[in-house]
Amino acid sequence: MNRYTLVRTALASSRRPAVSAIRSPAAAVPSGARQLSAVRNARAATPCGLATAKIQPSVFNSRHFTTSRSASQTVYKQEEIRQYSLTHPEEFWMEAAKEIDWIEQPTRAMVTPDPAKPHKVSWFPDGKLNVCYNALDRHVQSGRADQTALIYDSPVTGSVRKYTYGQLLERVKQAATMLRRSGVSKGDRVLIYMGAVPEAIVAMLACARLGAIHSVVFGGFASNELAKRIEDCQPKVILASSCGVENKDKIVPYKPLLDGALEVCRSRPAKVVVLQRPQLVVPLNEGEVSWAEAVDAIEDNELYHGFETVSSDDPLYILYTSGTTGQPKGVVRPSGSHAVVLKYTMERMYACAPGKVYWSASDLGWILGHSYICYGPLINGSTTVLFEGKPVGTPDPSAFYRVLDQHKVNTFFTAPTAMMILRREDPHAEYRKKYNLSHVKAMFLAGERCLPEIHRWWVRHVTGVDDTGKVVHEIVGPVNNVASDNWWQTETGSPLVGIQVGLSENGSEIPPIKYGSAGMPVQGVDLRVLRIKDEFDEDTEIDHSPEEATRGEIGNIVLKLPLPPGIMNTLWNDEERFFSAYFKRFPGYYDTGDTGMIDQDGYVHILSRADDIINVAAHRISTSSLEEVIVEHNEVAETCVVARPHSIKGSVPVVIAVLKHHRLDHTLDEIKNDLVREIRQRVGPFASLYPHNVIFVERLPKTRSGKVLRKMIRSMISKLAMDGNSPDVCPIPTPATIEEEVVKDELWNAVRGWIKTSPQE
Known part of the structure; x- marks a missing residue:
């Protein structure tokens, strides 16, 4: 018996009796629980669980992969594992599936039901499970009943x-x-x-328990956008809060927004349940009921103890993401493959073992909240932190450091924008010095590209390593206090690119962190960069003969089919759009919609969305490459670069910058000239940045997850530059995801003033 089997045997023997053994009478136990009981009993005799899978432990156990070095190159363990997962996907993913408790175990890893539709892959097609059982019941039964599962930390309510x-x-x-x-x-x-709020996680898991499909919409979403989602998914029940709490002085009523949405909806739910928060108790309409009455009042003897058996491909949830047509796209997440990948990434990618504390500083309404606040940590048996606050203002820039220290967080995940805000408000990280962060093993950044200077600032002040001017950060000695970027999308549900910190405790076996890069492709991901062609600039075109870009050449980031497990398998009610939006343009590939490159060392650089490329006199320039230079200026906190139409060059860049909150050492004109000079020297004169195209503002418009609303800013600049008309009220539609609408008005007034004094181009 090998060591891997011994571990599985120990796990199986340490678990508590199966569900059916602790429920009485037997007739009341649902079929799913009885089947799972049989599976668990079988595992006592055959601990590996899958009778059809004859896998050697070296296939899956990262200890059996090694980092190899030669005079010409180093091949890290991460790449060894990835290559195996691509050449032996059946063996690799069947072994990964063993970390999930199945009611009916899969006998195949993947099938493509229709060869004419290679984008439609079914993972673990004959497997059946319950995701809530994997997140909760199995841990209770295996001895973790008294371990903390969820920490709710709310500085805005003081609890x-x-x-x-x-x-x-x-x-x-x-x-x-x-x-x-x-x-x-x-x-x-x-x-x-x-x-x-904790009740949102409870609601998500309750849906998964019943095999129902949840759709989380972040609190405060505007009525018209909320109505679109209600009409599209037609929920039987809506669970809502009376309000959201932004800070101790700002309450956002949710119930009136929900009422406004329901007024215009043709489809109405059978029931609305409202969590009455003490900060705002609202009157309920006829047929509505409070959470306290509908949920909290249920006694132990009334509880339904069962759970529903679902197929691996059955939807776990619908998560809406903005669409270019104005109609949101409902990303559908398959249950089984998502659970498998989340379990795999929690330890191998994010270095968080069962029992350790994982904190994603995000909203439950975004993909990060689904994957790595709710499901991932709980499926892994870790402790997850739900934070109701912000990096600053709740109450000050110490908030993140306080949570990391107080709850002894092992793995931390946030957006680069949060780092920019902290750097702006506390450039010397004085607040950080009050807290002990030595226990934090790994920190990850994602959501948008992390500019090198922002990444270095975080590393310098959080870990104490000064990498000023360096391109690479070597991980020396034991893996601890590692800060890495990673890249994925709502559609993928888990990372595509990153540094898999959890594959080894030895830093020499982990690829170095390269500033400006998201890392290297991970297991199952066959990432390619396709050359950008002038004749295929429009999304509606099809490139029947895509060409791969050379190393270092910027192009379209794509994934070669078949896609790895866990990625969406359709769009809700819109299979045609699913194909046309992601697979039509580059046959045989998934189009991520991002541009970037793979450098000579194999690191992936995600530079911008495809529509964030500026074409200046036939030179394609990524806005990210300009922002990277601008944010290094010691007076600039954060920036956004967009295109301005130009009569001769087609487009030229416009820089919108936020300055740090401290006394300026230079005049505004001096800063403008500094930025122009740096761009000319480091990007090239062809970039065509002029001093009059640098605009300073107090803050940038962002989504609730911290992403800069670039499309809205681009639209403002284009509208003003091309029309020459600047009405008092901004004519650009307000994005549904905007955090503060007043910032849009502030920016509009700023660019209106700029265009009046800016030379015609």
Whole structure:
């Protein structure tokens, strides 16, 4: 018996009795639980669990892959594993699937049902499971009932609450009982509009328990956009909060926004349940009920203890992302493959073992909240932190450092924008000095490209390593306090590119961090860069003969089919759009919509969205390459570069910059001239940045997840530059995801003033 099997045997023997063994009478136990009991009993005799999988441990166990070095190159363990996963996908992913508890174990890793549709891959097609069971029940049964599962830290309400796995399971059962009484069953949709509160996670897991499909819409979403999502997914039940709390002085009422959405919806839910937060108790309409009455009041003897068996390809959730047509795209996440990949990445990518604390500083309404606040940490048996606050203002720039220290966070995940905000408000990281962060093993940045200077600033002040001027950060000695970028999308659900910090405790076996790069491709990802062709600039075109770019050449980032597990398998109610948006343009590939390059060392650089490329006199320039230079100026906190139409060159860049909150050592004109000079020297004169195209503003418009609203800014500049008309009220539509609408008005006034004094181009 090999060591891997011995580990599985130990895990199997340490688990508590199966569900069916602790429920009485037997007739009340659902079929899914009885089947899972049989599977778990079989595992006691055959610990590896999959009778058909004859896999050697070296296929999956990272200890059996090594980093190899020669005079000409180093091949890291991460790349060894990735190559194996591409050449032996069946063996690799069947082994990965063993880390999930299946009700009916899969006998195949993947099939392509229709060869004419290579983008439609079914992962673990005959497998059946329950995701909520994997997130809660199995941990309670294996001895983690008293371990903290969820820490709710809310500086805006002044509260911290902790829930053990046992307590969280009971609350989920209460919510599932309520949903079941409301007529919700497998395949029904439930819309969740609650914000960053524990009840939102409870609601998500309760839906998964019943096989219902949840759709989380972040709190505060405008009525018209909320209505679009209600109309599209037609939820049987809506779960909402009365309000959101931005800070101690700002309450955002949610219920009026929901009422406004329902007024214009043709499809209405059978039931609306409202969590009445003490900060704002709202009157309920006829047929509506409070969470306290509908959920909290359910007694133990009334609980529904069962769970629904779902197929691997059955939807776990719908997550809407903005679409270019104005109609949101409902990304559908398959249950089984998503669970497998989340479990794999929690330890190998994010270096978070069961029992350790994982904190993603995000909103539950975004993909990060789904994958790595709710499901990933809980499926892994870790402790997850749900933070209701912001990097500054709740109450000051110490918020992140305080949470990291107080809750002994092992792995931290946030957006580069949060780092920019901290750098702007606290450039010398004085607040950080008050806290001990030595226990933080790994820190990850994602959401948009992390500019090298921002990354170096974080490393310097958080880890104490000064990499000023350096391109590469070597991981020396034991892996600890590592800060890495990574890249993925709502559509993919988990990382495509990164540094897999959890593959070794030895820093020499981990690829060095390269500033400006998201890392290297991970398991199952066959990432390519396709050459940009002038004749295929429009998204509606099809490139029947795509050409791969050379190393260092900027092009379209794509994934060669078949796609790895866990990625969306359709768009809700729109299979045609699913194909045309992602697979039509480059046959045989998934089009990420991003541009970038692979450098000579194999690192992937994600530079910008395809529409963030500026064409200046036939020179294609990534806005990110300009922003990288600009943000290194010691007076600039953050920036956004967009295109301005030019009569001769086609386009030229416009820089919109936010200055740091401290006394300036230079005049504004001096800063403008500095930026122009640096761009000319480091990017080239062809970039055509002129001093009059540098605009200083107080802040940039952003989404609730911290992404700069670049499309809106581009639209403003184009409108003003081409029309010559500057109305008092901004004519550009307000994005549904904007955090503060007033920032849009501030920016419009700033660019209106700029265009009046700017030379005609």
